[in-house]
Amino acid sequence: MDFATFASQFLIGLSRGMIFFIVSAGLTLVFGVLRVSNFAHGSLYMLGAFLAYTAILWLGQGEAGFWLALLIAPLAVAVIALVIERGLLRFIYKREHLMQMLLTYSLVLIFGDLVKMVWGSDYKSLPVPQALTGSFHFLEANLPVYNAFLLLIGPLVALGLWFFLFRTHLGKLCRATAADREMVDVLGQNSTWIFALVFALGGWLAGLGGALIAPTVNIAMGMDANIIIYAFLIVVVGGLGNVWGALISSLIMGVGESLGVLFIPDFAIILPYLIAGVLLIIRPSGLLRSAW
Amino acid sequence: MSCSYSTVRAEKRVQKRSLVLRLALIGLVLFFLILPSFLSPYALYLMATIFTTALLATSLNLVLGYGGLMHLHHAVFYGVGAYAVAILMTKTALPFWAAAIIAPFAAALVALLIGWFSVRLRGLYFGMLTLALGQLVWAIVYRWNALTGGDDGIHAIPVPEVLTSLNASYYLTLIVLVLSLLVLFAIVKSPFGLILTAARDNIPRTGSIGVNVKRHQLAAFVIAGFFAGIAGVLFIVIDRSVAPSLLYWNKSAEVLIMCLMGGMGTFLGPSLGAALLVLLSMVVGVYTEYWLLVLGLILLVLVLFLPQGILGFVSGKLKSASRKEVD
Numbered sequence: 001m002d003f004a005t006f007a008s009q010f011l012i013g014l015s016r017g018m019i020f021f022i023v024s025a026g027l028t029l030v031f032g033v034l035r036v037s038n039f040a041h042g043s044l045y046m047l048g049a050f051l052a053y054t055a056i057l058w059l060g061q062g063e064a065g066f067w068l069a070l071l072i073a074p075l076a077v078a079v080i081a082l083v084i085e086r087g088l089l090r091f092i093y094k095r096e097h098l099m100q101m102l103l104t105y106s107l108v109l110i111f112g113d114l115v116k117m118v119w120g121s122d123y124k125s126l127p128v129p130q131a132l133t134g135s136f137h138f139l140e141a142n143l144p145v146y147n148a149f150l151l152l153i154g155p156l157v158a159l160g161l162w163f164f165l166f167r168t169h170l171g172k173l174c175r176a177t178a179a180d181r182e183m184v185d186v187l188g189q190n191s192t193w194i195f196a197l198v199f200a201l202g203g204w205l206a207g208l209g210g211a212l213i214a215p216t217v218n219i220a221m222g223m224d225a226n227i228i229i230y231a232f233l234i235v236v237v238g239g240l241g242n243v244w245g246a247l248i249s250s251l252i253m254g255v256g257e258s259l260g261v262l263f264i265p266d267f268a269i270i271l272p273y274l275i276a277g278v279l280l281i282i283r284p285s286g287l288l289r290s291a292w
Numbered sequence: 293m294s295c296s297y298s299t300v301r302a303e304k305r306v307q308k309r310s311l312v313l314r315l316a317l318i319g320l321v322l323f324f325l326i327l328p329s330f331l332s333p334y335a336l337y338l339m340a341t342i343f344t345t346a347l348l349a350t351s352l353n354l355v356l357g358y359g360g361l362m363h364l365h366h367a368v369f370y371g372v373g374a375y376a377v378a379i380l381m382t383k384t385a386l387p388f389w390a391a392a393i394i395a396p397f398a399a400a401l402v403a404l405l406i407g408w409f410s411v412r413l414r415g416l417y418f419g420m421l422t423l424a425l426g427q428l429v430w431a432i433v434y435r436w437n438a439l440t441g442g443d444d445g446i447h448a449i450p451v452p453e454v455l456t457s458l459n460a461s462y463y464l465t466l467i468v469l470v471l472s473l474l475v476l477f478a479i480v481k482s483p484f485g486l487i488l489t490a491a492r493d494n495i496p497r498t499g500s501i502g503v504n505v506k507r508h509q510l511a512a513f514v515i516a517g518f519f520a521g522i523a524g525v526l527f528i529v530i531d532r533s534v535a536p537s538l539l540y541w542n543k544s545a546e547v548l549i550m551c552l553m554g555g556m557g558t559f560l561g562p563s564l565g566a567a568l569l570v571l572l573s574m575v576v577g578v579y580t581e582y583w584l585l586v587l588g589l590i591l592l593v594l595v596l597f598l599p600q601g602i603l604g605f606v607s608g609k610l611k612s613a614s615r616k617e618v619d
Binding site: 037088091092095097098099102103105106107108109110112113114116117225229232233236240266267269270273274276277280281284285 | 356362409412413415416417419420421423424425427428431432434435437540541542545548549552581582584585587588589590591592594595596599
């Protein structure tokens with residue numbers, strides 16, 4: 001195998017890692033602040049992809065269609081997330097982990113069938129928008145423009161999250177709520193709506209991940225089951241609630257999986273689980289410090 | 293005086309109740325023994341599936357309910373048990389009975405490997421590691437075409453014909469279930485089981501009286517894996533085929549729901565949950581293709597309103613009733 005193949009596979013892995021990051025950043029924020037393990041996060045991701053598909057059908061396949069869909073679909077998912085938080089989750093914050101997990105798992109089942117009802121069980125696919133087709137060549141490596149686009153979006157989202165969490169008043173409140181909810185309440189800040197906001201933000205990120213991946217995969221039932229396990233492992237490996245830990249482990253997983261395809265094509269599928277398992281065994285409390 | 297008198301009375305009542313319960317259970321087993329003559333072939337198959345699933349759920353509950361460990365991927369051991377029989381029977385010349393004896397040990401071995409690493413972690417981290425390593429096993433099974441048949445699985449496994457008639461598989465699964473439940477019950481009530489429960493309720497205190505908590509949890513994990521492996525063997529007897537979906541994580545979630553539905557705090561709850569879910573999936577499946585939607589709604593209601601499960605609710609009511617009588 002030559003360097004070019006390796007390099008392009010590496011870059012494709014990185015771009016996949018960016019999607020993992022966008023999705024798992026939402027999951028880890030919810031983990032850190034609400035302390036809920038949200039299995040339905042994968043369903044929100046799937047909804048993001050399906051909603052993007054529908055939005056593009058309505059808006060037309062033109063250039064503007066894709067960008068508008070990228071705007072609308074995640075926002076729609078954020079609204080759905082808000083409804084979930086206000087309507088259901090807030091009743092179980094005091095319950096044990098397993099119960100919270102099972103409640104969110106019930107949403108996985110419900111959303112799975114709702115998606116089947118609304119969109120049917122056939123594969124859907126979206127074309128890559130005109131401006132992002134083709135591929136780059138540099139250093140002999142070959143990278144589809146869409147993947148390069150993802151490589152750009154990932155750091156942008158990370159930067160945006162950093163700015164929000166560390167440079168805005170609201171973000172500071174979110175971090176304070178993650179550290180000590182009661183203290184936030186005592187200081188006269190309303191932690192209830194911070195919970196709602198963070199869950200909606202988590203949903204927005206999941207929806208964004210789904211909308212971004214939509215043009216590169218078959219949009220289908222079962223998208224949720226695959227991504228949620230990856231996202232959970234990424235979040236736990238990175239350190240619960242730690243966005244930067246999620247970034248690091250997302251990239252490790254993405255690149256690992258992608259290079260696995262190159263070296264052990266038949267068994268590439270085991271690599272994410274293997275990596276996560278080994279990392280958890282070596283560093284049981286996550287790569288970076290957990291928010292808990 | 294009156295206090296000790298009422299205590300004695302309450303104790304007698306409890307004794308009487310446990311006698312009634314025991315008789316009821318024996319009656320139930322007898323009922324199951326004569327049931328086949330009244331059932332259609334399909335109902336027989338369904339009952340055998342219920343018995344197998346009940347064993348799987350009860351084995352999970354040893355770790356989940358009694359051990360208090362957030363074990364998120366129990367179906368792996370079920371799948372390993374089933375695959376072990378399938379592989380041994382199709383790739384080697386071993387007879388069924390030998391494969392059936394080896395399989396639970398294979399499941400227990402995988403449980404030992406996964407448990408060895410997992411019990412060092414706590415709570416959610418424990419759960420996530422069981423999930424990661426379990427999915428790893430799934431991925432290997434899914435991809436190792438030469439050994440496991442990959443995505444297609446293994447079909448037409450030559451189980452001896454004596455066992456594959458509907459009547460025979462009914463009785464076999466029933467007998468294995470009853471024997472396994474007796475063993476598991478003895479384990480739960482043994483000093484080992486009590487230590488396990490003590491560790492669930494308070495790890496530091498249990499550790500500080502000189503108990504090696506992790507070793508007990510690991511042992512429980514392996515035992516649970518072993519019995520899940522037995523359930524896997526039974527699955528082969530009923531279905532004579534295996535596919536990787538048997539050990540995908542959502543299968544484990546299904547088993548978790550069974551435990552929750554029947555009641556994790558009770559011994560027979562998971563069996564009840566298994567029976568109800570298998571029956572429900574069949575009944576609902578007749579009317580709609582959206583069984584998972586129904587299951588999701590059921591789960592939602594259970595978590596919100598009946599987290600102690602059906603049997604947990606009933607036994608809680610009975611206990612508070614007897615307490616009232618004493619007062």
